[in-house]
Each structure stands twice: as C-alpha cells, then as structure tokens.
Amino acid sequence: MKRDEWKSRLGFMLAAMGSAVGLGNIWRFSYVAGENGGATFLLIYIFFILAFGIPLLLTEFSIGKAGKKDAVGSFMRLAPGTKWHWTGVMGVIGGTLILSFYSVVCGWSLYYLFHYLIGDFWTEPTGGFGQSFENWTSTTWEPLFWQFLFMIAVVLVVIRGIKRGIERANLIAMPALAILMVVLAVYSLTLDGASEGLAFLFTPDWSQFGNPQVYLAAMGQAFFSLSIGIGGMLTYASYLKSNDRLPTATVGIGIMDTVFAVIAGIVIFPAVFSFGGDVTDGPPLVFITLPSIFASMPAGGLVGIGFFALLVMAAYSSALSMLEVPVAYVHRTLGLSRKAAAIVCGTVIFAIGVTVSLGYGIWSHVTIVENKNILDSIDYITGNYILPLGTMLMAIFVGWYWTKDQAIKRSEINTPILQSSWYFIIRYIVPVAILVIAITSIVDK
Template identity: 45%
Template structure:
C-alpha cells in the first residue's frame, strides 16, 4: 500500500472514482451565476456577441487556470494555503486569498441559497399577483430569510462533514446528473413557447459591432468567477486526486460542462423572457421576480416552477459544498482539527456573518461600509464586491505568476504528465506564463476603474 503523505490523512480522504471527482468539480463551478447571471449578462451585452466572446475566453482562460490549480493541488496533497507554502516558502498567502474568498463568499452565498429554498416552497403555495412585492417583502424580513439561511448552511455542513467519498462524492453523483436532466426539461419548454423565436435569434446571432471592451470585460469576469478559479476550490479538490488522473482531460472537461450549463440556462430563460415581454437584464429579479410570472402563464406552470427552483438549489448546494471544503481542508491541514470540528466551527462563523448579510436587505439597510473604490456598501454587497472584484482576480493573477515564474512551468508540466500525455504542453506553457496574467490583470484594472481612466 502506498504510504500516505503528511497531508493525505484519513481525515482528508480521497475521491473513490473519477466520475465522483468530475461531478464535484463541475458542481463547484456550476452555481447561481450560471443560471441567472449568465443569461442576465448575455441580455445586457448583445446576446450572441457575449456568448461568442465568452466561449473563446473559456478556451483560453478557463482551461489554463483550471489545469494550473489542479496540478498544484495534486502535487502537494494539501489545502490551498499549504499547497503554495510547500512549493515555495512564503507564498502561502496566494492560497490564503482563495481560502478567505471562499469563506466570505459562502457567508452570503448561503443567504441566496436560502432564498432558493423559499421559492421551492413558494412554487407550490404561490407568490401572489405582485411578484416584485413578494420577493422584496421576503428578503427584507428579519426572521424568515435567516431561518432559510440556517437550513441551507445546515444542509451544506451535513454533506461536507461526511467527508469526500462519504458525503461530497455521494451527493454530487446524484445532484449533477439531475441538474442536467431538469435543465433540459426547462429548455424544451422555454424554446417551444409562442414568441420564443425572437429570444433565440437574439441569443444565437452575434452582432459583431456589439463586441466592445465592455462585452469583453463582462465575459472575462463571468468565465473567471463561474469556474471557481482563484478561490482555492480546484487546488483543494485536486489534492484528493490520484497520480493516475489525467489532469489535462479534466481541465478540458470541467470548463466545457460548466459552459454547457450556462449556455443551456440562456436557452431556458431568454426565450421565455422574450416570449412574455420581460426585460432580459433584470439581474436577480430575472429569477425571483420575472420567472415566477413566466411559469404562472404556462401550462403546468407550478410543476415547471418547482422543477426549476429545485434545479437552482442543486446548483447552489453543489457550489456551497466546494466553498465549505476549501475552509474545512484548511482547518484539517493547518489547524489540525478533525473534519467534524472544522465543519462546525466554520459553519457557525459563516452563519453569523450571513445573518448580517441578510439583515442588510432590511433592518440593517442603513448600515454602510466604506470601501477603497469610494463607495459605501451594505454587508451583503460589501462581501460580494470584496470577493468578486478583488480577492478572486488577485488570487488568479498570483496563481499564474506563481506557476510561470516561481514554481516554474517545467515543474508543473512534469506533474501534469504523470497522469497521461500532455498534448497542449507548448500552448499551455505560453498561456499560463504570459497570456493569462495579462487577461486577469485587465479584470483588476476594470473593476478598480483604472481601465476606464487609462483608455478614457
């Protein structure tokens, strides 16, 4: 039997099958962003023009960073912080950015997960005539959203506390195939609605005159955040892989499946929105306000609404599992806690922070936190801005720099080759060392407003 490395302990666990790992990794990438943010961004940024740019960037950015993070994780068999520390002393802070981002994201992500649970119930009981007022009244309440937030956090903790093969892997083997099946049902219903052809035309026909820097930046950001890059998820999941795993195939398949879900979500939502005369750029309202009205106007609307929000819950819980595992692995590897203690401690702290995020929609809406961009935010928005616009891009940029100039591309290539042939070695080497750092740096410039000043 192979001797366990220091970090490869029974508390950490390993994937028992490649299918289980792939479903977990895809589940980490597929989340609320795929199901409402992608269609919303496509609606705001020229439809087919946005989709075309998005797919191109998935090929360049998604594959490159996915393979980079998986190789670091498997080579070190460690959590995100420990992985970088092992490879180069003093560089653990790169993984630390990811752990902090995952921790903060789940603190407010679980609040939205609670909203989804509420709408599963509301799909059966009904939301009334005024969909906007129903949603607003719910999220501004001081009690009910917190209860659903607690339930969502509890479900996440129960799955993660059972470990890799006993909890996460068993859950995603059921959740992810069901997600694809449910999404296909919604797609088939949406594209057959009367008037859906206008939405399909808008979604599938790129207008090249609309491919602007704004569209490029929007697509770049969506690729980065949708694939769970820069937050330690893929480093952590990669640390549970065997040396026989073909990392190159995984890094191609995971972004492909994630993008498939996002594009299918566009087929599920945009044709229906156009068919019923709603605006495609409604943001979160596209899901919680517009779609209930769409379903209500459809035959068997209650059934389709229930299926859709169960689908959204599956996507949300699969992502929350990966976010929780990043922090739990840190507790196990760095703090030497048992899995149970690590889950309970982090779940409690996240839940408390999430209470503040939930109350910032209502009772605490006047409490604002100033930020370096000159704006002030409520707790929910503050957590979103800090993680999405700063920590994740910074983590991705530092990861690319780390492999390109610190650990070294030859070392990463050697690790990747242990599990199979590396057919894209030359291309990947150029992408990770030069192209990806430039692209991610553009994201940081755009989010801080410096890009507008430079080109303005």
C-alpha cells in the same frame, strides 16, 4: 490518519463539475448576459473560458494535486519558506466570503422551492412578485431561517468527508441536474417567443465588441463560473490519486460548465421574451421576472418547481466545494476533527451571511463599496479583486516559480504543442491580460 481521497476519477469530475455549475450558471449568468447584450457577451465569455478559464483550471488542479494538502498547506509544501502560502490564505478568505452571500441567495431559492411545492407561488401574489420579494427579503427572521437550513444541509455532507459525503452527493445531484435542465430547455423551446429568445442569445450585436465593460463582465463571469481563484478546485484536486490524470478531466469540466450556462440561457431567455419580461432586470431576473412568467404560463407551477429544484441543487454542490476550502484548512491547522471544523466554519460563514441578509432589511442603509449593499459589496470585492488576483497569483506561481519542466510535468499534458501553448498562456498572457483588464476597469471608472 490517512488523508481522504476520491473513490474514482468520475467522482472527482462530477464533484468538480458540481462546484463549477451553480448559481453562477443560472442566476448570475442570466442577468449578466441579459445586461451585457446576450449573444455578444456569450461569444466573449466562451472565448475567456477556452483561452483562460480551462488553462487556469488546469493550473489550479496541478497545484492541488502536487501539493496534496488544503489551499494553504499545498503552497507551503511546494514553496517552503516563501510567502506563496498567502495565495492559499486569500483563497480561504475568498471561498468563505463568497459562500457567505451565496448561502443567502441559496436560502431565497429554497424558500421559493418550498412555496412552489405548496402551491403558493403558482399564481402572482397581491402586489406582484417584485413587491413580495422585497417585502420578504426585508424581514429579519424568515430569510435567516432558510439560509440556516441550507447551511445545515451543506455542513452535514461536508462532515462526512470526500468519499462518503461530497462524492456521493454529487453522484446523484449532477445527473439529476442535467436531466432537469434539458427537460426545462425543451419546454422553453416550445414557447411562442422562443425564436426571439434564441436570437438574443445567439445572434451577436457586432457593435458591442468594442465595449470594454462586456470583456470585464465576461472574464469575471468565466472565473466565477469555473470556481477558479478561490482554492476550491485546488482542494478538490488534492484528494486525487496520483494515477488520476488531469488534462481531459479539466477540459471536460470546462466544457460541461459552459454547456450548462448555455442551456440555462435556453431555459430562461425564450421564457422572458415569450411573456414580455425584461432581460436587463438584473439580479432579480430569477426571483421576480421568472416567477411572474411561470404564473402566466400553462403548468407554470410545475415549471417553477422544476426550475427552483434545479437552482437549489446546482447551488448546493457548489456550496459544498466552497465550504470544503476553509474546512480542510482548519481541520489540518487547528487539529480539529472534520466534524468540528465543518461546524466551526459553517457557523462563521452563517454569521457573515446574517449581515448580508440583514442588508436587505434593517441594515439596508449600510453600504461598503460605493453605494452597494452588503451582498453586492462582497460580490464586488470577491469577483473583481480576490478571484482575479488569486487566479493571477496561481498563474505566476506555476509560470514563474516552478521551472518549465516542473510545470509541464505537473500539468500532465502529453502533446508538445499543447504543452507549450498552455505554458505560454499561463506564464505571459494570463498575468498581463488580468492586469490590463483590471487597469482598464479602474480607468473606466
């Protein structure tokens, strides 16, 4: 049977942007930036996106486009008889693990959207949003119900395949997301404390530039946000037609992803400053701080609907790309139909997600890494080990396993100066930098 492919390059670009723009840009970006000094973090983050993220995204795309198979199969085809396919296996595991905790947070977002829609969250619940968030996430069945609902929606689209499922969904979701974000940002800018929020986001504290933790956080966030190192972008690129060119699409996706993060910052920080929230509130910023702010602002209920609709939509298109990684693999290797593969993978991911969700309730005493609960542990393992390692291996594969000619030809870069800069970054800078940052972080601990 002929392998599925994108109908148009625009369809691919929107889907890849959909993959990149997700909870990472809104939920994760806002609290990591909040905890790491705002503007200083933003500058270093942009540096990592431009210097490492975009070149690496191109690396992952070129492996997928040349391999024309899923994350594991592409490596097998390009490097037969070697162990390189383990990089793909790691991607499949990474994508599966990230989606397992991602789907829990998606379930929470869906629950919030529902409660904004029925008007429940328009005013602060008794005991406050913090208390209600804790009470609710520690129950057993309800969070699982919302997570299940979310996973069903993801599985249903992935079953339909690339052209009819993922491409179509993103064709609607991405433009809608962009419009919604701009509307919310404009609204945020009209708030009284907007200038303070903007200063936090755009006026760097120069003393923070010597802090290694900010670099670590910025690099991790850049990889997470661009969805690199987990094989999702590789798999998406494997459905490209051979005349669809990579470099401009890659730069476009990298820039759009960053613009979305900055706009998310413009939506969130002015609101936090205007209404006396705390930017260092961490992961609950979006589920506790923002709802309290919405409750105290005029028309806050409507803003809440807009915001959580945005979060669900962004998360949805990212989840599609993460589910596609194991589905493409299982579909090819186990000979299952796409439908069966999507149901099997969706069920496994949901099952892992159940443990993550229970980690907020009856299993809250379970810790895996240090004293972190199940969600934080999986986020930690994937973010600090699997993503950087996966990205580094892909860079080494392209920079050292391929010949220079092969690498440059498959990157499809035309300009000589860009060709050599890209190759130099991938071959030398990325592996060394990831190693140095990893070692520094271990020593720092």
